[in-house]
Amino acid sequence: MRPQGYYERPDPNHAPMEGPFGTLPPLIVVLALAMAAIEAALSLGATGLIGGPQAVGWRIGAIEGWGFAPAVLDRLLTGWDWGLASRLLSYPFVHMSMTHALFAVALLLALGKFVGEVLHPLALGVMLVATTLAGGLAFGLFISTNYPLIGAFPAVYGLIGGFTYLMWLQLGRTGSNRLAAFRLIGVLLALQLVFGLMFGADPSWVADAAGFVTGLALSPLLAPGGTRAFLARMRAR
Secondary structure, three states: OOOOOOOOOOOHHHOOOOOOOOOOOHHHHHHHHHHHHHHHHHHHHHHOOOOOHHHHHHHHHHHHHHOEOHHHHHHHHHOOOHHHHOHHHHHHHOOOOHHHHHHHHHHHHHHHHHHHOOOOHHHHHHHHHHHHHHHHHHHHHHOOOOOOEOOOHHHHHHHHHHHHHHHHHHHHHHOOOHHHHHHHHHHHHHHHHHHHHHHOOOOOHHHHHHHHHHHHHHHHHHOOOHHHHHHHHHHHO
């Protein structure tokens, strides 16, 4: 039986591919490139370099068409609509500005590399989808504003949840203080508090928190051997 806190590297046949992006998981590379391409089009359109005069409004149109707002959830609860439901997965691809997108893509690449080195590609995909859905649903349920949720940060915070769990395991194996695993999320929450006091609270923190909690909760199941260990614990009870 494997000791508590054990995790193994994924099978070499499922390891992230070497290529122009190093050992980044292909899924993370595809998502980052898609977000970067969309942001490039929106930014260039806003300056009039592409798309003509109408391109100035591309970002507003994308936010209105791809963002997920509480009103969208209300509509879905009264009658299912696949077009509206798709916004639960489309909102991460639109950002408020180039700076917003750059931070999101940079964190996605950094955290995706670390978490993707441990999780199977399928498990990584499940985590990204689940945390994105959880972020959108939490925003729709607990926020009353009609401004839509956009940006990849709920999924990024989900990866932070996965990162936290993996660090918690690693620190336990070395006999270090496991609370140090929560240092990254603590720093980010402190920064959000400071920015909130300076510029006003951003309701998207609800989606970010939901993404983090979902990523942290799923990690014990998605990590290599995690499902077997979970079932063993359930049988032992």
